[in-house]
Amino acid sequence: MTEKLLNTLVSDNTALADPFGRTISYLRLSVTDRCDLRCAYCMPEKMQFLPRPEILSLEELETVAKAFIKLGVNKIRITGGEPLTRRNIMSLFEGLSNQLGNGSLGELTLTTNATLLSRYAQTLADFGVRRVNVSLDSLDGTTFARISRRAILPVVLSGLQAAKKAGLKVKLNTVALKGENQKEIPSIISWAHDQGFDITLIEVMPLGDVHAERSDQYIPLSDIRDQLEERWTLDPLSYRTGGPSRYVRVRETGGKLGFITPLTNNFCDGCNRVRVTCTGKLFMCLGQNDHADLKTALRSSPDADGLAQCIREAISRKPKGHNFDIDQRIAPAVARHMSVTGG
């Protein structure tokens, strides 16, 4: 007897929930691996852009998004590479804006480097995008050019202004890079708050990461926080028991400041996040090594049910080492406990 035989009724409307009862409500969907910047810490060392057939088409991306919406996903973040570099990407936003309009999707957001926001900000706002995350590590032209290897800070700043003008709420994501922007961080924060942007500081992985450049640039955010506390009062927000608070409000500026460290994904905040790459690989954020191949399901089965089933199986997969799908004699095993996947 296998699970498949018994799952004859797979209801389209049953929301996804993992064994801990957390419903999947947030999908991060990458639409491209390409980017118009070349930040050393982000681009893999041997950057090879994928040939076109490997990448999902815009129609396929929309099908994937709609399948997740039907399974209960309420928020979609479009990511990349740099998503706005994908040709005709606005058509995906247009397609998803219909889902916003009919109420099945609650929020459509985007992470971008803002280089193309001047062109697209208004259209994005028209399609129902309300908030955008902008990756920006320096407000100094020379430093920006050194980090990203393109001297186009003014273009990014115009993009940010276009976002403001279109009424988009901007949050900056700034990676703390030793030897590059460490000294600049307080002024980036002041400027951001002055512009009405919240800002989150991101810590680079320490030594031990594959990319040597990253480890050279590692500064623990705790050091940065100490520096900031010398000049400002940081009031914790969303106080959580038993761990570091993630967000603070800077009393002197009134703006929000977040701290994200890769190792401190301590809290599962009741919202399960999943990530789909531009080649259709589905990763559960809480089980990074396990992934499902949605592309095959998309391209081999004509109906949406095949894709929905593939997603379900990926989300509900049993922990390794436990296979109770048996109807034969089994020895009473000393079962290993499940290994809890990290934040």
Added chain:
Amino acid sequence: MSGEPVSIKLLAAPFDPGRALSEFTAAHPDAGGIASFLGVTRQSGANEPVQHLILQCYPGVTERAIEDLCRTAHDQWPLLGVSVIHRYGTMAPGDPIVFVAAASIHRQEALAATEFLIDNLKTRAPFWKKEVTASGSRWIEPTLEDYAKTADLHPAPQGFKNARR
């Protein structure tokens, strides 16, 4: 403990109880009696309609607890096999939650084992239920009645169904 047939499934998506029963029956051609129980998501909660139910489990530990219960059933009654299918995740009103079945040569053991399993599943298997209604959600606590049925650890005598504890 010997390796008598035990089939346990934790499922994230709806299952067809009719199919489960017919497959269990087909797997035990020697049985004279097959008993089963089906637990279904209620339509209404304490005061208002239930929109959906969320059932949380502890992967690995939950299966093992169910397996222990099945082994205990095999120890207490001469059975040809037992099967437990239990949902987790999100369920709509009317969805099957749990299916329990037992097969034996004579009917008494299958009936007793089925009742034993479902009663003990309620209190000894790590599951937690949350009802979601229009006005919010609440975690369900087991009732005193649920506990009373399994408080006495002495099993019913072999072959006798429903000895009152």
Added chain:
Amino acid sequence: MATLLFFGRLGDMAGGVEREFSLPEPETKLKTILDVLNREDLVLGAALRDPSTRIAVNGEIVTEMGCIKDCDEIAFMPPFSGG
């Protein structure tokens, strides 16, 4: 680091089902962990110490307060409501 799991209503009280806990010592007493949690949140602390809350370490229910090591998983389980 140990992993803490809070099931049922305990998850709501703890602000999430799952969290990492930094062990003060390589072998930390379970009681110490409960004390830390209690200091941070009295309501959660009381619920964890309630006799109806079962504690499991690495999937096995414990009745005594033993020692917790790196990579151990501690589950706090309120009364079950399955079936």
